[in-house]
Amino acid sequence: MIHPPFFIVGCARTGTTLxxxxxxxxxxxxxxxxxxxxxxxxxxxxxxxxEVFLKLILKEYEFHEWNIPFTERDFDGCSSAREFVxxxxxxxxxxxxxxxxxxxxPRFVRYAPLLKRHYPGAKFIHVMRxxxxxxxxxxxxxxxxxxxxxxxRRWLRDVRAGIAIQQKYSTDAFSVRYEDLVASPETWLRQIxxxxxxxxxxxxxxxxxxxxxxxxxxxxxxxxxLNEAPDPGRIEAWRSHLTARQIALIESICGxxxxxxxxxxxxxxxxxxxxxxxxxxxxxxxxxGSQIVHNAITRxxxxxxxxxxxxxxxxxxxxxxxxxx
Numbered sequence: 465m466i467h468p469p470f471f472i473v474g475c476a477r478t479g480t481t482l483x484x485x486x487x488x489x490x491x492x493x494x495x496x497x498x499x500x501x502x503x504x505x506x507x508x509x510x511x512x513x514x515e516v517f518l519k520l521i522l523k524e525y526e527f528h529e530w531n532i533p534f535t536e537r538d539f540d541g542c543s544s545a546r547e548f549v550x551x552x553x554x555x556x557x558x559x560x561x562x563x564x565x566x567x568x569x570p571r572f573v574r575y576a577p578l579l580k581r582h583y584p585g586a587k588f589i590h591v592m593r594x595x596x597x598x599x600x601x602x603x604x605x606x607x608x609x610x611x612x613x614x615x616x617r618r619w620l621r622d623v624r625a626g627i628a629i630q631q632k633y634s635t636d637a638f639s640v641r642y643e644d645l646v647a648s649p650e651t652w653l654r655q656i657x658x659x660x661x662x663x664x665x666x667x668x669x670x671x672x673x674x675x676x677x678x679x680x681x682x683x684x685x686x687x688x689x690l691n692e693a694p695d696p697g698r699i700e701a702w703r704s705h706l707t708a709r710q711i712a713l714i715e716s717i718c719g720x721x722x723x724x725x726x727x728x729x730x731x732x733x734x735x736x737x738x739x740x741x742x743x744x745x746x747x748x749x750x751x752x753g754s755q756i757v758h759n760a761i762t763r764x765x766x767x768x769x770x771x772x773x774x775x776x777x778x779x780x781x782x783x784x785x786x787x788x789x
Contacts, residue, residue: 467492467564468585469553470660473573473629475622476608477601478593479642484568485690486653489667489674493660494562496530496553497679498569501773505545506582507575508777514543516776521548525769531678532559546582564662573622576629588633589656590626593642594727595619595718596711600702609754612710613744616717623721641726646694712736713744 472480472487472495484495501524505517518539521527527534538555542548553565572579579586599615602608610618630637638659645652650669657664672693679687706714715722716734723729756767774780 467661468587469564469583470566470587470589471572471576471579472566472568472570472589472591473576474570474591474626475573475593475598475619476570477598477605478570478591479645480568480570480591481687482642482690482694483589483591483640483645483656484566485674485687486649486668486671487566487656488678489671490657490662490665491667492563492662493566494557494560494564495566495568496556497526499526499530499567500569500571501526501769502549502567502569503572503575503578504773504777504779505549506578508545508779510544512545512777517542517545517548520773520776521552523769523772525763525765527552528765530556532556564660570622573625573629576625576633580633585636587636587638587660588629589659590629590637590639591642591645592623592626592639592725594699594702595623595722596706596714597642597699597702599710599714600705604705606754609752611744611747612706612713613717613741614748616714619714620718620721623718623725627721627724643696643699646699647696649694709736709740713741 472483474480487493488495501520505520518536521539522534522536532555534552534555539548539551542551557563557565573588573590576588595616598619599610599612602610602615602618603612608615626639630639638656640652640656653668654664657668672691676687676690679690712731712734713736715729715731716736719729719734771780
């Protein structure tokens with residue numbers, strides 16, 4: 465039986481990388497590093513010539529980060545976007561002598577119908593985390609350079625998308641909170657393995673022994689905590705990083721969904737200045753500039769690959785509509 469793929473999705477900084485690293489220790493499972501290009505390939509014009517996909521896929525920077533060299537011959541017989549994506553994962557599986565591929569690209573939470581259309585048997589694992597912890601991480605991250613307003617909006621958008629996945633594809637969707645996974649990793653990993661129809665293996669709990677060994681320098685810095693065992697004591701570390709005003713703003717935006725997903729609010733009433741929100745909206749422009757500079761310094765090839773793909777597949781305007789998040 466050919467095992468369908470699965471997708472670990474959610475808002476950024478919710479623990480999707482932690483779960484990916486845990487599951488990657490399984491003897492059957494191989495999950496590459498983030499692969500945003502997949503969505504562009506699958507939503508592009510189906511009439512796109514094979515030569516365009518071949519030229520793009522051989523130059524995709526994210527494949528460079530997979531650390532597996534691909535050649536033109538590796539894609540012999542591929543013509544559609546789905547076939548190119550499948551072949552890349554087949555080669556990844558072969559490299560690690562495994563049989564089931566997954567994807568851990570958080571933003572895929574927004575594209576479940578597209579993924580289901582191409583992979584009808586696909587399963588989704590939606591990882592959630594307290595929006596205040598997510599915002600704290602997004603604000604302090606050199607990669608995201610966000611602020612409390614946009615971090616909260618992003619959390620709300622992506623968590624609502626994850627809830628929609630659970631409602632629409634109930635038998636093929638599983639939800640786990642980061643806090644629960646960290647507090648009781650074996651309990652939740654056993655449930656996830658049952659959901660994926662694979663046997664639980666103790667190696668999943670020892671993920672930190674390998675830690676960031678498979679990551680290049682760029683990701684190793686970002687995910688340094690993977691070298692340590694789960695620490696429930698850090699679950700509310702956000703309290704030492706956020707101001708009361710930031711917390712109030714986040715709760716004013718996310719409050720209803722926080723209650724729905726089991727997160728208690730600090731404040732019952734929120735008085736957030738419109739001037740403060742307006743300032744944060746303006747500040748985001750500076751954050752976007754910092755993101756571009758950061759990528760230009762640390763992942764120069766990624767920006768080049770990103771622009772090449774967007775232009776070749778006529779998706780540049782779609783990307784501009786999503787840029788704030």
